[in-house]
Amino acid sequence: MQATNLKRKAGRFALIGFIALFLIVVPGKSRSLELGLTPSHVYSLWSNINRALLIYAKLVNIDQARLARIESMQPRNFEAKRPADVFAMAEKFRNELKGYVPWTKETPGWLIEYEKVGKSRNPQSDKITPSAVFLISMQLLNGIVAVVVDNTGWEVSVSELYDSSVPSGMTPSDVFGQVDLALRRIDLILPDPSGGS
C-alpha cells in the first residue's frame, strides 16, 4: 500500500514538474497592438469625422433635401460589437471614400519599431484592439479634414474638427453606431454609381 502511494506521489510530482517546465519553456500567445487607448478615444475621433462629413457634404453640391436628411441623421443603437467589427466598418468607410479622399495608410514608423521590440510581440497579430481602431480612425479623420481644409476657407474652423474632448464610458457598440452613421451619410453624399440621384 505504501509503495502504491509513493508511486502515485511520484507520478503527481512528475506531472506537475512537466507542466511547470512546459509553461516556462513554451512562449505565450503573441499580443496585438496595444497602446492603452479605449473605445472612448475612438468615439471622440468618429464624432469629429461625422462633423467633418457634414461640411464635406456641402462641398459636393448635393441638393438641400438630401443635405437636410444627412444633417438629421442620428446614430443607431448596437449591442455586443467588438473592436474587430468597428475596424471592419472603418475599412468599409475608407473604401467608400476611395478616390475622393487621399488616404495616408502607412502606420507611423515609430509604432512599427514600438511593436518590434521585445520577444513574442507581433504587430501583425490577428487580434483587433481599440488602439488599432484608433489608428485607422485617426488616419481617416486626418484625410477628410485635409480635403475639407483644401476646399473651404476661414469660415470653417479646423479646431472644431479636432475636438479633443473624450467622453467617458463608451463601448465598441457606441463607436460602431458612430461609424454606421458615417457610412449612411457617405451613401447619401457620394454620387450613385448607377447614375441616379
Added chain:
Amino acid sequence: MPFNFPQIRITAFGRGLAVALSLVMASVLFTSLTTFQQGNNIAKAWETYNTVEARKGIILSQLRDLLGYDGVIHHYKNFILRKQRIRAATTYERMLEISMALTAYQSLGLLPTEQKAIGMLVETLDKYRAALKTAEALAAQSMASVDIDRIVKIDDTPANIALEILDNELYAARQTSEQNVRATVDGLISFVSISAILTGFFIFTLLSWIIWYVRQELVAPLNALVSAFHQIDPQKPNAMRLPRHGDDLEYELNLVASAGNAFLQATEDHLKTLEQTEYALRKSEEHLLSVVETAVDAIVTIDEHGIIQSFNSAAANTFNYSTYEIIGKNVKILMPEPDHSKHDGYLKAHRESGINKIIGIGREVVGKRKNGDHFPMRLAVSQTETSGKIGFTGIIRDISAEKEAETKVRLAKEAADQANSAKSEFLSSMSHELRTPMNAILGFSQFLDNNPAEPLSSSQKEYVNLILKSGEHLLELIKQVLELSKIEAGHLEVTFQQVKIEPLLEECLHTLSPRAGGRGISLENSSRGATIPQVWTDPVRLKQILLNLLSNAVKYNQENGSVAIDCRLMGENTIRIMVMDTGGGIPKSKQKGLFVPFDRLGREAGEIEGTGIGLAISKRLVTALNGSIDFKSTKDEGSTFWIDLPISGE
C-alpha cells in the same frame, strides 16, 4: 539428486545503488529546475529591459520629433506666420499622435516623477490646442501674424523639462534593469557552479563507493569462487567446498556458493551412481561376453556392410579362423558360392529397401571353413541397432553330425521299410501258399471223419478231430496274418458310404449269439431304440472291428456272464460304439501290449484259442476309418472297449 537454485533477490548493494542514483537524479533535476527558473527570471528581467524601457525610449524619441521639427510647435509657428489652415490641421494631427504616444507611455507603467512629467506635457499640449484655436479665430479676422503671435505666445519650457525628466528616469530604469539582470545571472552562475561541484563530489563519492564495494564485495569473492572452481577435482568434486563471503547467507554470492556446493555434492553422487552403473554394466558385459564366448553355437556379428565385428570361440572353432584374423573381414569369406558373390547385393538391397526375408528365420545353409571345406549349418539372423547403426547377429550351428545321423536314420528306415515290405510280401505269399495245402488237409480230414463207407475207429476219429481243429486254427491264423500283412503292406482297401449303425450292431450280435449262448453269456444292445445318426464309414471294416471286439468279449468272459454293446454321440461329429463285458479284466501290467501283434498277454498256453492279432488288426482298421480305439479294464469286473468314429467324412 535434483536440486533447485535459490531465488536471487535484490541485495543491499542494489538497493543502496538505486537510492544513490535516485539522489543523483533528484539533485540533477533540482539543479535543472532551479536553473530553468533562474533562466526564466533572467528572461523576464531582460524582457522588461528590452520591451518596457525600449518602448519608452522609442516613444520618448518620437515625442521629441512630434514636438520639434515637423512637429506641433513647428507647424503651429508656421500656421501663425503663414496663416495656412493646412498647417493647423497638421498641428492637430501631431497632437493626436502625441496623445496616442502619451497614452502608450502611460500604459507601460509610470513612476511618480514620470507621471508628473507626463502631466507637464499634457498641460503644454492643452495650451497649444487652446492657443491654436484662438489663433485660427484671429486669423479668420485677418489679424496680422505678428499680432497673433504676440497674443498666443506659448512657453514650451515645461515640455522640454518634462522630456528631460522622462529621459533621466528612463536612463535610471535601464541601469536598474541591467543591474537586476546581471545580479540574477551572477546568482545563477553561482548556483550552477555550486550545484555542479556538489553533484560532482557526490558522484565521485558514489563512484568511489561503487568501485570499493564492487572490488570488496563482488570481485574478491568472485575470484575466490573462480579459484575454488579451478581446484575442483573432477573425480571427487565434493572434496572442494566453495567459499562463502561473510556470514550473510542471503548474499547472492553465498547463495551461488551454496548452490555450487549442492551441485558438487549432486555431481559426486551422480558420479558414484555412474560408477556403480558402469561397474554393473561392465560386469554385465563381461557376463554377456562370457556367455557369447562359451556359447555352443557360433555367434558372428557384422555391420550393415557385412564387416565382421565380433567372432566368438565357437565361431572360431567352427570356421577354423582365429578371432584376430577374421575381425574386420567381410562375412562372405565364410560362405561358398553362390552366396559368397551375392551376399553384398543382399545387404545393399536390405539397406535400400529395409526388407530382409531371412531376419528371425532359422534356415539351413552351407558354410565354408578356412581350409575351404563346406559344411551344413543352421543359421538364425537377427537385426540389431546400436547408436543408430544397423548390425546383424548370426547364430550358427554346425549340423554336420546331425546331417550324418539323419542320413543314417533315413537309410536305416529305408532298409527297414524295404525289409518290412519284403516280410509282408513274404507273409502274403506264404499265407497264400499255406492256405492251399491247408484246405486240402482240412478237406480230407473232414472226408475221413465223415466217410460212412470207411468209418474210423475211436482213436482214429480222435486224431482226425485233432487234425481238423489244428488245421482250422492254423487257417484262421493264416487268414489274420494275411490280413495284417495286407494292412502293413498298404494294400488295405476301404470303401466309405453312409451306414446305419443300429442294423449293423444287431447283425453283429446275431452273429455272435450262438457262440455266446454256448457259454451261457447274454448279449445286449443298450442302444436299441435310440436315435443314432448314419455314419460315413466302411460297413465291412466296421463290422469286422465290432465282431473282433464282441468275439473277444465273449471269448474272455466268464460262464453265464454278459456282453453289452452301446452307442452314443460324443460331440457334434463323433459317435462312440462301446463293447462291455463281465470278464476277469486285463491286468494293468499287461495293458501296454494289448494292441501289439501276437501278444496274447500271457495266455498263449491257456485254453482259450486266439491268434493275438485281432486287436492289432482292429486298431489299424479303426485308424484307416479315421477313428480311434481305446479301452478301460478293471480286474475281476470286466473291460470296456470303444471306438470313436467321425459321423461325416468332412
